[in-house]
Amino acid sequence: MPETDAPRHAHVLIIGSGPAGYTAAVYAARAMLRPVLIQGGQPGGQLTITTDVENWIGDTTVQGPDLMLRMEAHAREMGTEIVSDIVTALDLSRRPFTAVCDSGARYTADAVILATGAQARWLGIASEGLFQGFGVSACATCDGFFFRGKEVVVVGGGNTAVEEALFLTNFASKVTLVHRRDSLRAERILQDRLFRNPKIELAWNAEVDEILGTDSPRGVTGVRLRSTTDGGLRVLPADGVFIAIGHVPASELVRGQLPLREGGYVEVEPGSTRTAIRGVFAAGDLTDDVYRQAVTSAGMGCMAALDAERFLAAVAPDAIAAAE
Known part of the structure; x- marks a missing residue:
């Protein structure tokens, strides 16, 4: 009209x-x-x-x-x-x-x-926006299919993060859940499933400092994690990053x-x-x-x-x- x-x-x-x-x-x-x-x-x-x-x-x-x-x-x-x-x-x-x-x-x-x-809430770092649609997503059910046989990272500690991590195991070869604390907020039944899944690893007390990748072709190659306890940095290889922080x-x-x-x-x-x-x-x-x-x-x-x-x-x- x-x-x-x-x-x-x-x-x-x-x-x-x-x-x-x-x-x-x-x-x-x-x-x-x-x-x-x-x-x-x-x-x-x-x-x-x-x-x-x-x-x-x-x-x-x-x-x-x-x-x-x-x-x-x-x-x-x-x-x-x-x-x-x-x-x-x-x-x-x-x-x-x-x-x-x-x-x-x-x-x-x-x-x-x-x-x-x-x-969806985003991390707010520049590299996140740079790679949105090129390996960075806030929707595992939308984009999980594109990561068959690849390694991915999920950021968060609540129900959404755990659900997305579990869902992504249907496609990815490895899923690393990154959480800034040493315990999850998700419901206990979801945590139990997460801990039992052999494809999932936990990166405790860590937050994403930067998402790493290439410009041509544009794509994610990993994340740089910062320890929330001592500030130390380390690089975690990954083909995709899923933000699930609320x-x-x-x-x-x-x-x-x-x-x-x-x-x-x-x-x-x-x-x-x-x-x-x-x-x-x-x-x-x-x-x-x-x-x-x-x-x-x-x-x-x-x-x-x-x-x-x-x-x-x-x-x-x-x-x-x-x-x-």
């Missing part, structure tokens, strides 16, 4: 398409609010780059991408309009709120549910418009998804720096839709009745 066209109006505009966004869409659609969901740059969110999900209730094991496709289908079946686009600007200064998309499409909304999730909330759209907590998380009222602006709600990893699970994100998506429904019933009952 050209930007000169009149914007489309939605009672509820949902921005983001992870478990929080899709669950909010299902509940909003059930409330006959005719929600519009804009998927963003990574439809399905972080679970689309996850392999085995073993903690989604009702499924002993499910593939992350399959689970997200099911959520999307559910939201569509309930009546959600799902738009493949990216919101690039959001004006929350007055209601109806206004969103502008990468395609030029514009939307106004009586209520907005923010479910933009989180993005995520940062994708709150750029509302920075300067909504209060953010430390780390960039959107602040909501305790026990709700209400933000500082009436009619704007936030759910999932965008607000959660404690649990950060798919099931808790989905629960918050449900809460956001119910909060939005109550808000709209109070401020625009005639419009909602007309939509029904």
